[in-house]
Amino acid sequence: MALCDIGLIGLGTMGSALSLNIAEKGFDIAVWNRRTKVTHAFKAEAGELADKIIATETYEELIAALKSPRAIILMVPAGGPVDDQIAQLRPLLDPEDMIIDAGNANFHNTRTRAASGEPFIGIGVSGGEDGARHGPSIMGGGPKESWDSVAHILEAISAKYEGQPCATWMGPDGAGHFVKAVHNGIEYADMQMIAEVYGIMRDGMGMDAAAIGGVFEAWNKGPLQSYLIEISGEVAKAIDPKTGGAMLDAIVDAAGQKGTGRWTAIEAQHLAAPVPAIEAAVAARNLSSRRDARALGEELFGAAPKHLPHETLSIDTLEQALIAGKILCYAQGFVMLSAASEEFQWSLPLPAIAEVWREGCIIRSAMLNDMSEALTEDPERNLMFAPYFSDHLKKNHGALRQVVAQAALHGLAAPALLSGLSYFDTMRTARGTANMIQGQRDFFGRHSFVHIDGSEGQHGPWAD
Numbered sequence: 001m002a003l004c005d006i007g008l009i010g011l012g013t014m015g016s017a018l019s020l021n022i023a024e025k026g027f028d029i030a031v032w033n034r035r036t037k038v039t040h041a042f043k044a045e046a047g048e049l050a051d052k053i054i055a056t057e058t059y060e061e062l063i064a065a066l067k068s069p070r071a072i073i074l075m076v077p078a079g080g081p082v083d084d085q086i087a088q089l090r091p092l093l094d095p096e097d098m099i100i101d102a103g104n105a106n107f108h109n110t111r112t113r114a115a116s117g118e119p120f121i122g123i124g125v126s127g128g129e130d131g132a133r134h135g136p137s138i139m140g141g142g143p144k145e146s147w148d149s150v151a152h153i154l155e156a157i158s159a160k161y162e163g164q165p166c167a168t169w170m171g172p173d174g175a176g177h178f179v180k181a182v183h184n185g186i187e188y189a190d191m192q193m194i195a196e197v198y199g200i201m202r203d204g205m206g207m208d209a210a211a212i213g214g215v216f217e218a219w220n221k222g223p224l225q226s227y228l229i230e231i232s233g234e235v236a237k238a239i240d241p242k243t244g245g246a247m248l249d250a251i252v253d254a255a256g257q258k259g260t261g262r263w264t265a266i267e268a269q270h271l272a273a274p275v276p277a278i279e280a281a282v283a284a285r286n287l288s289s290r291r292d293a294r295a296l297g298e299e300l301f302g303a304a305p306k307h308l309p310h311e312t313l314s315i316d317t318l319e320q321a322l323i324a325g326k327i328l329c330y331a332q333g334f335v336m337l338s339a340a341s342e343e344f345q346w347s348l349p350l351p352a353i354a355e356v357w358r359e360g361c362i363i364r365s366a367m368l369n370d371m372s373e374a375l376t377e378d379p380e381r382n383l384m385f386a387p388y389f390s391d392h393l394k395k396n397h398g399a400l401r402q403v404v405a406q407a408a409l410h411g412l413a414a415p416a417l418l419s420g421l422s423y424f425d426t427m428r429t430a431r432g433t434a435n436m437i438q439g440q441r442d443f444f445g446r447h448s449f450v451h452i453d454g455s456e457g458q459h460g461p462w463a464d
């Protein structure tokens with residue numbers, strides 16, 4: 001085989017699927033994995049694509065197998081493993097050779113790595129294993145010329161929306177990984193809201209997993225049409241081969257997380273661009289892991305009544321609530337992207353972000369095309385104020401309120417839906433309650449406030 005077009009390190013779930021995708025699109029690829037037996041097994045199982053793959057055992061072999069200037073994708077866990085691979089590779093590479101971190105990196109690390117000046121780009125890849133194999137959504141960041149040098153490969157392997165590649169350069173340094181983190185933050189909130197509605201159907205309405213699966217399946221034909229609703233239906237309908245019962249009923253209720261949702265919540269605080277639905281979802285995952293404490297709580301306080309009186313909520317009301325909740329969590333994510341764009345001077349292409357999320361990624365949904373249109377009209381406007389989405393919110397916020405209220409009355413925890421509703425109510429309240437906070441701050445710390453007549457630096461009579 002002639003020299004390869006690209007190299008890849010890390011043949012785990014994502015790296016192996018991405019390598020096969022690259023080979024299938026006609027590019028020759030050289031691969032390396034920390035455990036060599038994985039590399040050989042990968043090539044042995046690549047079938048007719050094996051001819052396009054060179055399995056290498058050392059960094060030297062990998063580098064020698066690549067066309068110059070070289071491009072090597074890292075698909076390893078974030079943090080130390082990425083630094084380690086860069087440290088091993090750099091001394092062996094030519095100055096113009098490029099490393100591409102395609103894992104889920106914290107964008108601060110990507111910025112630091114990019115600052116070295118050696119060709120380096122950070123790309124967010126979404127779509128899970130199936131997306132990586134058949135067409136992920138790709139969010140690139142780093143020097144534009146570096147992105148351009150591999151764009152033909154990344155576009156070829158990406159998902160397509162009406163023929164348009166879902167692979168876009170988002171901006172310099174950490175922009176691609178930042179966009180991917182916010183994508184994952186939205187993913188957390190969307191998943192949490194779906195889980196809360198599942199809980200209401202299961203515990204509040206006494207529905208079994210198969211019936212709930214049927215509801216998700218039906219919702220996937222309407223405004224909620226999305227990958228996450230689709231797979232929720234499949235997850236709910238699946239049968240556990242061990243017990244013969246619903247698979248969902250046999251899964252421990254403690255959610256894992258690798259950090260991207262937490263990074264998003266932390267960064268939102270730094271940017272003062274609140275994403276309360278995402279924060280609620282991260283907190284809910286953390287609480288889900290505290291199983292012993294939750295068991296103790298149930299023992300101490302007794303289980304909540306949970307069961308809703310007959311016809312308190314309909315399936316349609318739940319659907320409408322989820323529509324409103326979903327719009328609010330995407331809206332929060334885009335406001336955060338806009339704030340980051342300004343803070344880091346990235347000029348993030350907000351409509352293009354909605355566009356690359358239309359296919360391939362985990363949060364792909366029918367709504368994203370309308371979001372891209374709304375952001376094209378006015379990228380700075382909160383999506384909840386765009387006519388298409390404000391119409392949906394006007395129609396559906398009452399349902400969200402009913403669902404949250406009934407959940408609260410019957411002890412069904414629904415933190416993401418509740419925070420979505422509170423965000424909505426906050427954002428539709430011209431005069432809120434922070435005047436009290438300003439009064440308190442001035443009282444204890446002479447922090448001053450703005451008087452409603454416009455005069456600044458004011459103090460209350462308590463100052464005397």
Ligand SMILES: NC(=O)C1=CN([C@@H]2O[C@H](COP(=O)(O)OP(=O)(O)OC[C@H]3O[C@@H](n4cnc5c(N)ncnc54)[C@H](OP(=O)(O)O)[C@@H]3O)[C@@H](O)[C@H]2O)C=CC1
Pocket residue numbers: 009010011012013014015033034035038075076077078080081084085102103104105125126127128129258
């Ligand atoms: N799974 C998913 O749905 C998605 C994952 N990602 C991101 O992609 C990256 C890879 O994830 P995924 O494929 O799921 O992970 P896996 O655990 O399936 O694979 C990890 C790979 O990294 C290698 N590796 C682990 N530690 C080191 C190290 N210290 N040095 C060198 N190689 C190492 C492993 O090699 P070995 O075989 O020797 O252990 C393996 O090839 C992560 O950043 C993840 O967040 C992004 C989008 C979706």
Ligand SMILES: O=C(CO)[C@H](O)[C@H](O)COP(=O)(O)O
Pocket residue numbers: 104125126127128184187256257258259260261362
């Ligand atoms: O990036 C992804 C999907 O977009 C990965 O699957 C990621 O691991 C999901 O996050 P977490 O593991 O925290 O649930």
